[in-house]
Amino acid sequence: MHNDANFLTDNPELYEEQFPDPEHLAARFVLDLIGRYGGGEDILDVGCGSGRDAAHWSRNGYSVTGIDTSPRMIEHAQRQCPDGTFALADMRTFRLDTAFDAVTCLDSAFLYCHTNSDLDDFLDRCRAHLRPGGLLIAEMRNGAFFLGNSELLDGIRERSVQWKGAAYRSRTRLWIDHAEQLLRRERVWDWPGCGRELTQRSAWRLLFPQELRRILAQAGFDVLAMFDHPGPRTDPTWHPSADLSTALSGDRLHLIAQRTT
Numbered sequence: 001m002h003n004d005a006n007f008l009t010d011n012p013e014l015y016e017e018q019f020p021d022p023e024h025l026a027a028r029f030v031l032d033l034i035g036r037y038g039g040g041e042d043i044l045d046v047g048c049g050s051g052r053d054a055a056h057w058s059r060n061g062y063s064v065t066g067i068d069t070s071p072r073m074i075e076h077a078q079r080q081c082p083d084g085t086f087a088l089a090d091m092r093t094f095r096l097d098t099a100f101d102a103v104t105c106l107d108s109a110f111l112y113c114h115t116n117s118d119l120d121d122f123l124d125r126c127r128a129h130l131r132p133g134g135l136l137i138a139e140m141r142n143g144a145f146f147l148g149n150s151e152l153l154d155g156i157r158e159r160s161v162q163w164k165g166a167a168y169r170s171r172t173r174l175w176i177d178h179a180e181q182l183l184r185r186e187r188v189w190d191w192p193g194c195g196r197e198l199t200q201r202s203a204w205r206l207l208f209p210q211e212l213r214r215i216l217a218q219a220g221f222d223v224l225a226m227f228d229h230p231g232p233r234t235d236p237t238w239h240p241s242a243d244l245s246t247a248l249s250g251d252r253l254h255l256i257a258q259r260t261t
Contacts, residue, residue: 007189007200012050012076014163018170025232027056030104030137037224037256038135040101046091046126047109051077051084058083067094092121099131108140110255111204114182116215119205123219132261136221141183142228142253143206146176152251166192181206209248212255221257228252 008015021027030053034040041062045054048066050073057064058081066081067089068074077086087096091105091112103126113119126136146153153174160169168191177184182203189198207215213223228250229235 006070006202007187007198009049009070010072011163012073014161014168015073016050016052017161017163018159018168021052021232024053024056026106026139027053029139029232030102030106031057031060031062033137033256034102034135038101038133038258040131040134042098042100042102044096044098044100044103044129046094046103046105046122047107047112048077048086049073049107051080051086053104053106054084054086055081065096065098065100067091067096092118092125094125094129096129098129100129100134101131102135102137103130105136105138105140108204110138110140111183111207114180114203114205119215120219123216123221127220127259130259132259134259135224136216136255136257136259138255138257139231139233140253140255141204141206142248142251143181143208143211144248144253145251146183146206176206177203207253209253212253216255216257220260222260223255223257225254225256227254 008018043057043062043064045064045066048054048068051066054064054066054077064081064084066077066084066086069088069090071088074086074088113122157172158169160167168189170187170189172185172187174183174185183206184203187200209226216223225244227244227246228248229245231252231254233252
């Protein structure tokens, strides 16, 4: 959430066109995990984005609060989820006057903590805002996937999406910054009449499963589950009774941790 300015976060409607989720797979995934591992009705969504997930949770009877660093995303989220509470806040420093049953951190928002200090600060804030026994649910890229696997690093990926009657084209390149343990991204946008290409850069911390377990334990969390399959981005047939794969070799890592009392 402290990455460079992003064309998509400045345009929430375009974001939802670029990454559609008409079946609310991500939101349903979270509700399934809450039901499986703890229950509760109060959710804090860190990096809430457009509020699409929050709106689904709210419609299903949950009390939802969302934080993000994009003013336009927060405005859009409040319109999309009028019963929710949304605020501009940094994931490392947020302070709210509410305790929650679950903190969610989806779409690799967890990995915007680029340094060990960032990770410590974020997990401290999560623990401070969770009731005893509360859950931290995160979905993110899996650092272990890149051990000997260059599938996502080969070449430039092009994508086009229609928005407001025009074709918006993006070209994305990923590479690993080994010294900083970051997956870096450069995305170049162009569209009819734009005048010049728009280049955006961002990065995610790459964390390995055992490293993540140690960081969470030091922050006062017990890891209840860590798996790479199934999940909302890997298997649309996700069901709460599904067996969880703990091979942890896939691109996505799913984490459920519980605040210790």
